[in-house]
Amino acid sequence: MGRKPDEHVDGCRGSNGSPVQPQLLSRINEASVLRAIRQYGPSTRGELTQHMGVTFPTVAKAVSSLLDARLLEEFDDAMTGPGRPAKRLRLSREDSLVVGVTVDVRSCEVAAAGFDGVIREGTQKSFATPASYGKLLLAIVEHVESLRTDDVPILCVGVSVVGLVDYRRQEIRLAVSLPFLAGKKLGQDLSERLGADCALVHDSHALCLAEYVYGEAGNLDSFAVLDLCSGIGLGVMVNHVFLTGHSGFAGEMGHIPIVPNGRKCRCGRRGCLETVASEWVLLDRLSERLERPIEFDEAITLALKGDKRVRSELNRLCKYLAIAMAHVVNLFDPQCVYVTGRLFDRLPWLRDHLVARARPATLEPAFDNCRFLTSSGTNLLGAVAAAISAVTSSRVHKLNDTLSGITLAVARRQLAR
Ligand SMILES: [Zn+2]
Known part of the structure; x- marks a missing residue:
């Protein structure tokens, strides 16, 4: 059986009894922290210890690594009563950048969000879907580049496409309503041009992710x-x-x-x-x-x-x-x-x-x-959710299928260069 999403690892042996590599163990705990904060909202380290059922030092180590990676940020919780305010952790808003892109028959959309998934005001843009693959690549790159800021790297670009996506080959295999997409490795091509990871997702799957991450689902x-x-x-x-x-x-x-x-x-x-x-x-x-x-x-x-x-x-x-x-x-x-x-x-x-x-x-x-x-979800929210899922999964890439339940076509920067 696969690992359930809210499980985590505090020991040092895998389910088959074999030793788990320490680095992998750390990554699993980091992914568990991200999931716990997504599930329970902003939390203190003590609350995370309770949510995850692991020791305080395990949580502290994972949190430290995630703060360094700018995936979490810390803030003072002024609402906890007298005494020193507790330090709470939330998914990074300002110090992180993910981008959502949708490619549909008539129009495309682009927007920037923090790692918390909230789309940044004024960043959502749409444009008519270009008539060729080359022009589409150019238009997406231009719009994504306009969202960049100097000091915050793009963690991942999630791309929702109207077509059948082969997640193993990272390739669009069938696109009856936008035929020029067929056979194209859109994630990889964008990754090469943008120097950022790209997660390609079928538009119907994007809606499912949007409902899961943003909706009551x-x-x-x-x-x-x-x-x-x-x-x-x-x-x-x-x-x-x-x-x-x-x-x-x-x-x-x-x-x-x-x-x-x-x-x-x-x-x-x-x-x-x-x-x-x-x-x-x-x-x-x-x-x-x-x-x-x-x-x-x-x-x-x-x-x-x-x-x-x-x-x-x-x-x-x-x-x-x-x-x-x-x-x-x-x-x-x-x-x-x-x-x-x-x-x-x-x-x-x-x-x-x-x-x-x-x-x-x-x-x-x-x-x-x-x-x-x-449904209240949109393909754009799904594209952002795909980018966030890809970042979370990339930290535990050897277990991404069982830990997150989400396997997407992710073109990595190092593969594209
Ligand atoms: Zn048919």
């Missing part, structure tokens, strides 16, 4: 994020382990076959879920019915006016998406399924309609255990 052990964006994506956390599969392809919900010999999908196959339950097929079908091209905003306006053709197409979309949702609940038994996408943002009642349709298709005990909510 941080208190859950199992949840799923169903993402109706340019296609249909799925991010899943089961028992605190973020599921990526062997290479990173887990969660490709949009391309499960659902209609034998159905409509042609953007992936080249026929009858995928996307061909009956995605935003693009909704607009395609509405354009056919109205006998003219129709864009998203007009479809929403018509839906709000009660247009019968749009309503019936939305009904059809929900019929199939409900089947996908039933699969998710039956397969993973999540405590919560977060539904996300601009369709649900603009038509909030659609989520309730979807859940009502999913109920009869889902095993009752699993359905009754599960809540269905709208």
Whole structure:
């Protein structure tokens, strides 16, 4: 069994009885301190000792190393009553810099954050997605460079991309909505140009990370994020382990076959879920019915006016998406399924309609255990979360899969040079 996220090491033997290298042991304890502060908030060394169940010197040593690395910062807690204020530790805000980048079909975003994950005011920028890979690299590098400050190095750049990411090969393998990304090692290419580590993450996985790090899902052990964006994506956390599969392809919900010999999908196959339950097929079908091209905003306006053709197409979309949702609940038994996408943002009642349709298709005990909510996460927050996870994991790289439950394509500076 893998190590649970809140476990740590205070002894000197690994789970197989073999001696654990002292340096590795220190790194594991440092990662445990970071996780404890993320979980419990700003803490004193004494509180960390209690949270982690290890000795005070073990905590003090790990904290000292993390202060040196600028991942933690210390502040006086004036709220503890009379006497000397306690020194509290929090994730570094001012002395650290991580960058989040999103690459989507229509636009890209860039923002800077501290290691605490809070996006810095005034740093969020967006730009139209360039038409070629070379121009995309240039645009991202230019925007990230503008966020640099002289004395604070970039710890990591998290990049959320609309495409299938092979986390082992650090390569985008399939990008049906942005084909020039296919076969590209975007993390590595950016790392070479920026001289900083880059963590590449599939956009649906980014949403899952965002919900875990920023949303209330941080208190859950199992949840799923169903993402109706340019296609249909799925991010899943089961028992605190973020599921990526062997290479990173887990969660490709949009391309499960659902209609034998159905409509042609953007992936080249026929009858995928996307061909009956995605935003693009909704607009395609509405354009056919109205006998003219129709864009998203007009479809929403018509839906709000009660247009019968749009309503019936939305009904059809929900019929199939409900089947996908039933699969998710039956397969993973999540405590919560977060539904996300601009369709649900603009038509909030659609989520309730979807859940009502999913109920009869889902095993009752699993359905009754599960809540269905709208996600508050964004790809940009997910990209920042990916960067932070990569920094934490890099301190225990030999155990990153079991300690953090998160394995991403991280291009390291030393590899890129
Ligand atoms: Zn497909």
